[in-house]
Amino acid sequence: MSTPAVPPVMPELSNRVRRLIYQASYTGMKETDLLLGRFARIHLPYLSEPDLTDFENLLEAGDPAIYEWVMGNAPLPKAYDTPVFHLIKEFKKQY
Secondary structure (H helix, E strand, C coil), X not given: CCCCCCCCXXXXXXXXXXXXHHHHHCCCCHHHHHHHHHHHHHHHHHCCHHHHHHHHHHHHCXXXXXXXXXXXXXXXXXXXXXXXXXXXXXXXXHC
């Protein structure tokens, strides 16, 4: 299966989206860097402000927790059970 082209970060993206793409790509744990960084580049430009807030809050939870939740190895706290998290889980299945 070939990987779809990842759209480049365009200058017209908001500073918030550019910052979140950067943060998602350099979380500190290689596995989450790859997953969240790719997800962010592809999806964040199209998310609503509330969804961006959910993504931002998720990043604050930290790499080990995010990885465990995405892999299904730990229960997902209700605070992070958002449409954005489920979009990440679906995204993981594709990559």
